[in-house]
Amino acid sequence: MDRLAFLLATGIARGLVVALFALSLVIIWRAARIVNFAQAAMAVVAVFVGLAVTNLTGSFWLGLVVATATGAAVGYAVERWLIRLVPATTPLPGMIVAIGLVMVLQSAIGIAFGPRHRPVQAPLSEQPFVVGGVPVLSPYDLFVLLVALGVVVALAVLFNATGLGLQMRASAMAPEVSRLLGVRVPRMVTLGWMLSAAVAALAVMLLVPTELGLNAHSGDVLFVHAFTVAVLGGLDSPVGALVGGVVVGVLVSLVTGFLGAGFAPIAVLVLLTGVLLVRPGGIFAAKEARTA
């Protein structure tokens, strides 16, 4: 019973990081209709910069801010100087370019920094609080939880309650009409990329202290889980990302705790297959137009 409570709590904390990353995939899908396979690699680049700042100044918080800002800068660079050159008639070329970008970024980081994991110290204690004799969340988990929830709420407000969010959604859904109405569509797409990459960088930066540390592949597992979550929830749905993130986080935590880490990828695969068999567009997907 203790074990179950502990696994549930860590699963939720871990799941919120996954949800945050999944949210970044949803943002980019909403803004540009692309699944960014390079999201994790781009985020890892930003986190390398953020941690360099942390090591120089001794402040994790400054590193966190710098990593998020660098994420936005990387998103800007990738969109402006790479994605804009790709023909957008079908989603395929975009996905392929993103995969190429992953290979370039990860191998470049590997060549520059080697395969070693760089340990990262969490700024808050990682000793769990004990509630009624049951160890649950640590202060750092709680902090991650709060940041993730804060970002989710902020993004919900941005997209649903501001003019900018409306323009971004309109650009993605109907670029031509939006342009006619005076929306600067390319700028909105760039903004979407920046926002998405910044959120992803934040998620990876929050994750690394609880994992082995930082190397070129630190974001890989997170990406796979987040992608599963985004697909489960329907790529369009922030609520889906949030719910799916917690579900997958708890599932992975429980499976790892009770059956062993080897079962986690299988559990994720089974969940994904099951959901897609019933709802090919994800759980929270909007209904699609009929074809023939």
Added chain:
Amino acid sequence: MTTDRQRTRAVLLRAAVCTLLAVGATFVLDDYRNYQLAVVAAVFCATAGLTLLVGLTGQLSLGHAVLMAAGGYGYALTATPAADAGLGGPARFALGIAGALVLAGAVGLLLGLAGARLKGPYLAGLTLALVIALPAITTQVPVLGGAAGVGAPFEGVPDGLRGVVGVEQWHAWIAVLVAAVAVTPLALLRSGRAGLRMRAVHGDETAARLAGISPARVKTGAFVAGALSAGLGGAVLAVVTQSVSPGAYDLAYSLLLLVAVVVGGLGSIGGAAVGAALVVLVPWLIDTVVTGVGLPADLEQRLAGNAAVLVFGALLVAVTVVWPGGLSHALGGRVSSLTHRLRPGRKVPRTLTER
């Protein structure tokens, strides 16, 4: 106008010539080159199917390596008991190949059924989850032997040929012949009606449906055809290396197959062959150069593996952005400049999948 029969004959003739040339080449290559030729042939089996899948029906599979693995395991799991039972020679080999086809076909059918229902990114997500789960699956299913994998029986040179060819050369023969058997049907599919249906489904699903084509059936069929071919490739690799293990078929390997078909030219069988040669030879060339120049040990270690991935990633991006037709179009353009003039209707592909 070329008729179906003429087209079929042209494909068969080309396949026969290529096979003979490849078998002939094994006599001038040394042992290691013959081993590499066998690996290229095996990879070609997989890339030929993937290029049809991605190029013609527009289905992006990130898990194609899993289909090769299925073929390899299918081969090892049927050929090894056969060897234990005292069976040898062509009968054992045929049994192994049948096992490879059954297992790879089954996995391909499941993926194909999923692929028929799922749109681009969703299918990519499912295949990605599958390739990530492969090591876990092989660990949890006892007969698959975990991370170490399973062994496949050694295929020695038959008695009659022992004085003429070496083991590596014999394996290269097997590989080339299996590749010919695997790829020729794909080439026929591509140039015939099935290819036209695949293009129609990719171009406009609704229009295809109105024309009486079942997109689900076409997509599933493409997946199964590609899976059977990839499975044969996996079986060949099992013969050549005498083992199958999950480590050989990870996500990086799947991505390499994707690089091969994009750089070769999506939808083109010749491009798939060139791509297969590239993904086998380029890492080897880079490693040879890296170890040859005498860099510091630390730098050399960091370059090993990473340098090739860097080159492939850059190629993937560059080809998609500036050269969407891939190598096959660039080379084919030169060769067919004459026929091009005779057939003015043919246009240069502007996007990855338009051809």
